[in-house]
Amino acid sequence: MKVVALAGGVGGARLADGLRRTLPAEDLTLIVNTADDFEHLGLKISPDLDTVTYTLAGIENPETGWGRADETWGFLDSLARLGGPTWFRLGDRDLAIHILRTSRLDSGLSLSEVTQHIAASLGIRVALLPMSDDPVRTIVGSDDGELPFQEYFVARGCQPVVRSFRFEGAEAARPAPGVVEALTRAEAILLAPSNPWVSLDPILAVPGIRDLLRSKPAVGVSPIIGGRALKGPVAKMAAELGLPVSPKTIAAHFRSVLSGFVLDSADAEEADPIAQTGLRTLVTNTIMRDGASRAALAAEMLGLARALADGAREP
Amino acid sequence: MKVVALAGGVGGARLADGLRRTLPAEDLTLIVNTADDFEHLGLKISPDLDTVTYTLAGIENPETGWGRADETWGFLDSLARLGGPTWFRLGDRDLAIHILRTSRLDSGLSLSEVTQHIAASLGIRVALLPMSDDPVRTIVGSDDGELPFQEYFVARGCQPVVRSFRFEGAEAARPAPGVVEALTRAEAILLAPSNPWVSLDPILAVPGIRDLLRSKPAVGVSPIIGGRALKGPVAKMAAELGLPVSPKTIAAHFRSVLSGFVLDSADAEEADPIAQTGLRTLVTNTIMRDGASRAALAAEMLGLARALADGAREP
Numbered sequence: 001m002k003v004v005a006l007a008g009g010v011g012g013a014r015l016a017d018g019l020r021r022t023l024p025a026e027d028l029t030l031i032v033n034t035a036d037d038f039e040h041l042g043l044k045i046s047p048d049l050d051t052v053t054y055t056l057a058g059i060e061n062p063e064t065g066w067g068r069a070d071e072t073w074g075f076l077d078s079l080a081r082l083g084g085p086t087w088f089r090l091g092d093r094d095l096a097i098h099i100l101r102t103s104r105l106d107s108g109l110s111l112s113e114v115t116q117h118i119a120a121s122l123g124i125r126v127a128l129l130p131m132s133d134d135p136v137r138t139i140v141g142s143d144d145g146e147l148p149f150q151e152y153f154v155a156r157g158c159q160p161v162v163r164s165f166r167f168e169g170a171e172a173a174r175p176a177p178g179v180v181e182a183l184t185r186a187e188a189i190l191l192a193p194s195n196p197w198v199s200l201d202p203i204l205a206v207p208g209i210r211d212l213l214r215s216k217p218a219v220g221v222s223p224i225i226g227g228r229a230l231k232g233p234v235a236k237m238a239a240e241l242g243l244p245v246s247p248k249t250i251a252a253h254f255r256s257v258l259s260g261f262v263l264d265s266a267d268a269e270e271a272d273p274i275a276q277t278g279l280r281t282l283v284t285n286t287i288m289r290d291g292a293s294r295a296a297l298a299a300e301m302l303g304l305a306r307a308l309a310d311g312a313r314e315p
Numbered sequence: 316m317k318v319v320a321l322a323g324g325v326g327g328a329r330l331a332d333g334l335r336r337t338l339p340a341e342d343l344t345l346i347v348n349t350a351d352d353f354e355h356l357g358l359k360i361s362p363d364l365d366t367v368t369y370t371l372a373g374i375e376n377p378e379t380g381w382g383r384a385d386e387t388w389g390f391l392d393s394l395a396r397l398g399g400p401t402w403f404r405l406g407d408r409d410l411a412i413h414i415l416r417t418s419r420l421d422s423g424l425s426l427s428e429v430t431q432h433i434a435a436s437l438g439i440r441v442a443l444l445p446m447s448d449d450p451v452r453t454i455v456g457s458d459d460g461e462l463p464f465q466e467y468f469v470a471r472g473c474q475p476v477v478r479s480f481r482f483e484g485a486e487a488a489r490p491a492p493g494v495v496e497a498l499t500r501a502e503a504i505l506l507a508p509s510n511p512w513v514s515l516d517p518i519l520a521v522p523g524i525r526d527l528l529r530s531k532p533a534v535g536v537s538p539i540i541g542g543r544a545l546k547g548p549v550a551k552m553a554a555e556l557g558l559p560v561s562p563k564t565i566a567a568h569f570r571s572v573l574s575g576f577v578l579d580s581a582d583a584e585e586a587d588p589i590a591q592t593g594l595r596t597l598v599t600n601t602i603m604r605d606g607a608s609r610a611a612l613a614a615e616m617l618g619l620a621r622a623l624a625d626g627a628r629e630p
Contacts (some may be wrong), residue, residue: 042357042418074387074407075414083413083436092389092407099390100399103357121398 001027001307004186004249006035006131008199009048010065010231011223011288012192013055015301016126018294020056021192022302025125029182031209034111034130035138035167035202036149040088043098044105045177047150048199049115049130050097057122065231087155127178131203134173138193138198139166149198158233165197170205183212188305190298193223193286196235196253197241210257215310219260219301221286222247226266230287243287248274255279260304262286262297280308318623319344319501321446323514324351325380325546326603327507328370328537330616333609334505335371337617339438344497346524349426349445350453350482350517351464355403356535358413359420363428363514364445365412372437380546383408402470407523427491442493445517449488452628453513454481464513473548476555480512485520498527503620505613508538508601511568512550512556516536525572532617532623534575536601537562541581545602563589570594575619577601577612595623 003023007016007030016030033048047066054068061067063093089158090098097118104114110133119128141145141164144156152160170245183189193199204210227245229235235314236244241247247263251274254261261279264286271281282304288294318338322331322345331345348363369375369383376382386406395401405413412433419429422467425448427542434443453464456479459471467475500503509515519525542560544550558564562578566589569576576594578585579601587595597619603609 041414043414068393070389072387072389072407075390075410078383078408078411079415079438082411082415082433084411084418090409092387095407095410096389096393096397096399099356100394100397103399106357118397119386121396276550282506 005208007192008194009051011194013052014288015192018298022298029127035136044102083151132173137168140218189218191220221262225264320505322507323509324366324510325364328367329603330507333613335611337613344442350451352355381558447488504533506535536577544557
């Protein structure tokens with residue numbers, strides 16, 4: 001089964017790892033959010049692509065959700081002594097991907113090409129695509145005004161109360177090479193348990209992508225479990241937007257593009273109300289601690305997608 | 316006594332350190348070669364400025380003659396794994412100066428301004444000036460054709476046989492802000508024991524600098540001691556250019572701008588022949604191992620300059 005997964009950072013990376021363990025490499029395409037990309041100290045940084053890349057290569061830092069395992073901090077210590085900005089924590093090993101990407105982009109390669117070179121050098125065999133080679137930038141509307149995503153997320157530690165989100169450049173962005181082809185060819189599309197507002201919505205905002213999802217068995221999974229998010233500000237954002245901090249908020253958010261939805265056993269009582277909105281639901285363990293639990297969730301989502309595809313083929 | 320020293324890399328850095336220990340900070344200006352600056356991986360690297368900066372801050376690597384003490388190599392290891400170029404060895408701590416410089420230059424600051432900010436942040440109190448804010452690039456004419464300096468020096472390990480040198484951009488380069496003022500105000504000018512062809516000649520090639528030297532007591536010192544160079548390719552270059560590998564080659568090279576010349580006790584027999592060319596000579600220990608020997612050489616050179624100034628004032 002040809003599968004495409006839409007992915008943000010940690011949740012996207014872990015589901016991608018589960019899918020990689022479950023599917024032949026040639027059947028899997030990952031489309032990754034690039035709207036939290038930004039430029040810092042002249043370096044072009046793609047946090048979600050890096051988290052997915054590091055995770056697929058098995059060199060991610062499992063504690064932080066960003067950066068490299070076995071990291072050292074000589075650069076940042078030295079930068080601090082020189083009076084440079086240290087709010088965005090760049091590790092010594094992590095720096096290589098940013099410097100190499102920036103250098104190759106500046107030499108005229110596209111983000112897709114650079115991403116592919118880096119993935120290949122790390123032995124990653126699945127197709128890893130940025131959502132677009134054109135710049136799209138998440139702007140967070142907050143009680144403190146509009147903030148570029150990394151300023152909201154890292155510099156201000158998600159403290160400002162959010163009101164809205166917009167994706168600067170999305171209207172003019174074209175899907176990266178291979179994105180439309182992969183979605184067209186896909187027999188199932190999975191939405192990773194990434195932040196709906198700042199990880200998945202930017203991907204869906206790239207013209208053409210949303211419509212391609214609607215024509216396929218598409219399965220989502222809640223990043224909110226038992227009223228909390230495993231990682232990141234999704235629960236805090238839901239509350240600030242006046243929405244229930246629960247899977248039904250996620251299911252409703254993606255209702256127009258999904259046909260199936262997976263939620264955690266901790267939230268089993270929400271399965272029926274969500275099913276009543278017309279989504280086929282599946283209740284299972286969705287926490288991805290290790291390779292086995294990542295593969296298990298991937299298999300459950302693929303199973304639901306397969307059932308949806310079979311159902312669609314029934315008379 | 317107001318003093319200006321012209322400096323390249325290691326020899327320049329060590330004499331600068333000796334001068335710093337000998338003179339009040341406000342009396343010392345260092346003018347540093349920037350013709351071996353280059354761009355690598357998008358980073359703007361100024362090797363001689365960095366060596367002088369690190370040495371004055373007491374954080375240089377005393378083994379290599381470049382880079383930082385207590386260095387780590389996570390970045391370079393990681394870059395190698397990503398398939399990036401590793402021939403130019405960038406340490407984790409060292410990276411901070413290159414990234415900060417590049418970022419600040421790209422934001423519109425001049426090399427002089429960036430150099431000053433960095434020096435100030437490291438507590439350096441003497442005036443540290445690049446020879447020019449305009450790009451000047453040493454091109455080595457060799458039996459293998461013309462080579463950009465860092466390709467000759469690092470990538471090819473000084474192996475190609477040299478024939479000539481030229482300094483691209485020198486004719487159009489302006490002395491950096493403060494250079495002409497410092498030279499005009501100077502009561503003594505010292506040429507560090509740096510490579511004459513690739514460290515000091517580029518400084519003298521910046522229009523205006525050579526003429527200002529001629530009007531002052533200017534003292535040089537041989538980087539060749541006992542037929543060898545303590546560091547770098549100066550002995551190899553002299554031989555390849557068909558010149559004696561000895562202090563007299565250095566003295567002759569700078570004859571038109573110098574009035575005094577210091578040579579090592581190991582080469583005492585050359586003092587008379589050099590004196591016969593009209594230079595006042597001084598024989599002493601010129602090897603700068605530690606702070607004390609650096610300060611001692613600085614004091615000897617300043618003493619000779621003072622004697623020359625007094626002599627010039629005699630009727």
